[in-house]
Amino acid sequence: MVERIATVDWRGIAAALDAHGCAVVKALVSPEACAALAASYEIEDAFRSRIVMARHGFGSGEYKYFAYPLPPVVSELRGAMYPPLADIANRLNEAMGIDVRYPAALEKFLDRCHRAGQTKPTPLVLRYAEGDYNCLHQDVYGEHLFPLQATVLLSAPGRDFTGGEFVLTEQRPRMQSRAEVVPLEQGDCVIFPVRHRPVRGARGSYRVTMRHGVSRLRSGHRHTLGIIFHDAR
DSSP: HHHHHHOOOOOOHHHHHHHHOOOOEEOSSHHHHHHHHHHHHOGGGGGGEEEEEHHHHHEEEEEEESSOOOOOOHHHHHHHHHHHHHHHHHHHHHTTTTTOOSSSSSSHHHHHHHHTTTBBBEEEEEEETOOOOEEOOOOOSSSSSOOOEEEEEESSSSSTTEEEEEEEEETTSSSOOOOEEOOOOTTOOEEEESSSEEETTTTEEEEEEEEEEEEOOOEEEEEEEEOOOOOBO
16 A cells, blocks of 8 residues: 555646645555445444434435554555645645645654644545435544545445445635535545635635535445544544
């Protein structure tokens, strides 16, 4: 996994984030690893909590947050993706006039979270059945926020499910919201902003608000892995 992440064109990822507000890494996770992560949803001891979306007005479906220690593949993904994303995140914050900067290693950033009381792991697996969906939202869990996150599609579109498209929206000042539907195949990873991103305008960069969600599942079952880099209170 670490070797695969090292081959990613991170300059291309940064350019896609600038242009479109998201970037896709094709076939980041193997079909076998995807299937194992989806199957792990039934292993209760692997998780710290289960959320039923309808109970909270989040949509329809459910998800579970992993407990520490994370499964090896999740830990490797989180640790190996963080350094190149930290470089991108620092540049984004500079463009938005945000003073926060991120250390090069995930362990140092998590230490910052933990010292502030954000000690609960946030990587999660989401499960959708026919008719389920995820409302547009932001994954913010405390004061310390890493501005980028990633989602890996664990199921195969057309075989395991239909519908259930990943959707991003951005709200620019004094403009209507723009939507981006991101087509994914099994093992693909989409990288996107947690809360804001800079957009260049005639007078320099300005900040836009981002949200993400999942459209209604037409049939079957859909599992995804969410990789959030800040921990929660």
